[in-house]
Amino acid sequence: MTKKPLDDATKKRLRAGRMLLAGKRPAEVALAVGVARQTVYTWKGLLDEGGIDALRAVPGRGRPARLEPEQLAGLRKALLQNPTEHGFGTELWTLKRVGALIKRMYGVEFGQTQVWRILGTLGFSVQKPERRAIERDEEAVRQWKQRTWPALKKKPGAKAD
Structure with a gap:
C-alpha cells in the first residue's frame, strides 16, 4: 500500500x-x-x-466540485481552440462565452465569478486585445500623419475675424 x-x-x-x-x-x-x-x-x-x-483525517471543506478533473482538462483543451470553432462570432473568449461553453459541454451553469476562478485554476489570465485593426496599413497611416494632417491643422497665429 x-x-x-x-x-x-x-x-x-x-x-x-x-x-x-x-x-x-x-x-x-x-x-x-x-x-x-x-x-x-x-x-x-x-x-x-x-x-x-x-x-x-479532517475532511475537505466547502462545496464539492461540479466539474471533475477530466472535464477541466477537456475545457482547457477547448479554450485553447479558437472561439469561432465553437460557434462564436469573433476570436475573443469572454467570461460569458466560457460559461456558455461549459454549459454546452457539461450541462453545468456557473456565474461569471466562478468562471473567472475556473479560468485561473486552468492557468489562464486576462488578455486584452490590441486596439488596432488587423487590417491597419502602417505605411498609409505614416503618410497621412506626414502630409494630410499638417495641411488640416490650423496654422499658428491665424486669427478668424
Whole structure:
C-alpha cells in the first residue's frame, strides 16, 4: 500500500497537534502555524477526542466540485481552440462565452465569478486585445500623419475675424 503525500493544510494541522501535545498554548500554536486561534481550538478538540490521527483525517471543506478533473482538462483543451470553432462570432473568449461553453459541454451553469476562478485554476489570465485593426496599413497611416494632417491643422497665429 502506497502512502499518499500530505497536503499543506494537513501538515499544518499535524504540526499544530504536535505543538499542543508538547504543551504549547493555543495562542502560541496559532501564531507559529499562521492560523486563527479559534482554528487551533477546533483542532485541539479533534486532538483530544481522537489523537493525532484525527487531525490527519479532517475532511475537505466547502462545496464539492461540479466539474471533475477530466472535464477541466477537456475545457482547457477547448479554450485553447479558437472561439469561432465553437460557434462564436469573433476570436475573443469572454467570461460569458466560457460559461456558455461549459454549459454546452457539461450541462453545468456557473456565474461569471466562478468562471473567472475556473479560468485561473486552468492557468489562464486576462488578455486584452490590441486596439488596432488587423487590417491597419502602417505605411498609409505614416503618410497621412506626414502630409494630410499638417495641411488640416490650423496654422499658428491665424486669427478668424
